[in-house]
């Protein structure tokens with residue numbers, strides 16, 4: 001079916017076994033891509049009651065039906081497995097270019113089971129797949145350093161790299177699958193599942209075109225969408241302030257998580273708002289592949305004790321380390337996010353866990 005590569009690759013890291021298979025048009029029609037593909041595969045493949053950190057867990061990377069095309073917001077990649085945090089359906093979404101690179105390397109779905117005897121990484125280089133030792137990365141390189149290592153080794157700055165940090169390696173149930181300076185698959189402990197398989201990173205370099213149906217019609221509609229996303233009122237708040245725009249909006253309606261969710265209004269919300277962030281700290285905006293919204297706003301601290309921090313702040317990280325902990329100092333929040341990004345920790349779970357600990361302490365528990 002047009003828009004899809006039609007390919008799934010199944011890798012068993014215990015047996016060092018690789019199966020290349022096809023997905024049917026009916027499967028694409030029924031489950032569409034991304035979320036649908038991941039949910040269906042987990043439903044079919046997971047044995048009941050397995051330990052999420054055992055080799056039997058199934059780790060799935062799935063791209064969307066429009067991935068690899070010029071449609072805005074189509075280049076994300078979803079990561080799925082049984083969650084070691086909830087014991088239920090686990091998933092996270094990575095932003096950037098990875099979904100696009102994965103499709104252009106020739107895959108709609110990557111399914112990983114088993115556990116490698118020693119740390120490894122996977123490099124999907126168009127039709128080739130390399131399974132390489134990651135002994136020199138494991139316990140040594142964080143998410144940013146791993147991306148640099150892979151891109152330097154293969155002399156290609158466009159390689160899409162997803163990796164885990166110390167959190168995933170040590171099976172932290174709030175470990176994420178990360179990407180340098182873009183939103184990681186942070187929820188439900190997908191990094192711990194990668195760690196349990198001794199899988200440090202997956203990387204993609206794709207150069208194949210994705211064929212679309214009704215090409216001229218598709219291009220016309222895509223152009224309309226690009227125009228709307230680039231200049232329409234629907235996306236203005238994300239273009240101007242990123243997701244941090246939600247701080248003041250939610251505070252106004254009493255829905256900003258504050259003091260470990262005891263309150264919905266933070267009296268210092270202005271100090272941690274997207275508007276304050278943009279005015280004082282923002283230095284750059286960047287977009288995922290082919291997306292004109294460019295909602296990823298990067299901040300830099302040029303003075304004070306946190307000088308040198310260069311980090312992307314989203315609404316969720318701001319409420320978790322900010323209002324939820326009653327912290328109204330953006331540089332402190334940026335420092336906390338930088339540490340999480342390097343360790344590969346979910347900023348939301350980390351922040352709200354700290355807020356919970358603070359309330360326990362205050363109540364003498």
Ligand code: SF4
Pocket residue numbers: 072073074075095096286287288291292293294295296
């Ligand atoms: S730039 Fe923002 S809106 Fe565009 S795909 Fe990335 S996360 Fe989504």
